[in-house]
Amino acid sequence: MNVANLQLEGLLMAVAEIKNALVHKVILSVEDIDIALKTAKAAFTGDQRLFEDMSPASRDAACLPGVPPFSALAQAGRDHQAALQRPDVKGA
Numbered sequence: 001m002n003v004a005n006l007q008l009e010g011l012l013m014a015v016a017e018i019k020n021a022l023v024h025k026v027i028l029s030v031e032d033i034d035i036a037l038k039t040a041k042a043a044f045t046g047d048q049r050l051f052e053d054m055s056p057a058s059r060d061a062a063c064l065p066g067v068p069p070f071s072a073l074a075q076a077g078r079d080h081q082a083a084l085q086r087p088d089v090k091g092a
Contacts, residue, residue: 022028028036041063044050054062 019028019033023030023033044062045059
């Protein structure tokens with residue numbers, strides 16, 4: 001794997017933990033984060049000069065197609081945590 005990819009993966013993990021802390025401390029809601037991500041995507045795709053200079057594959061990668069919104073990921077995490085709290089579930 002390319003070193004830059006590993007660096008990006010590390011950065012994404014750090015951002016995910018910061019996001020979790022913001023939600024856990026009730027500084028931002030899941031909806032606030034979804035709105036911020038949608039705003040960032042709209043700003044990126046709205047910059048026609050930058051957007052048109054990129055290949056279709058690069059545009060698709062930058063816009064993260066197929067990735068569910070954070071609220072769906074957060075709900076999945078809450079569902080998983082709730083399942084782990086049930087006495088009949090062991091380390092699902």
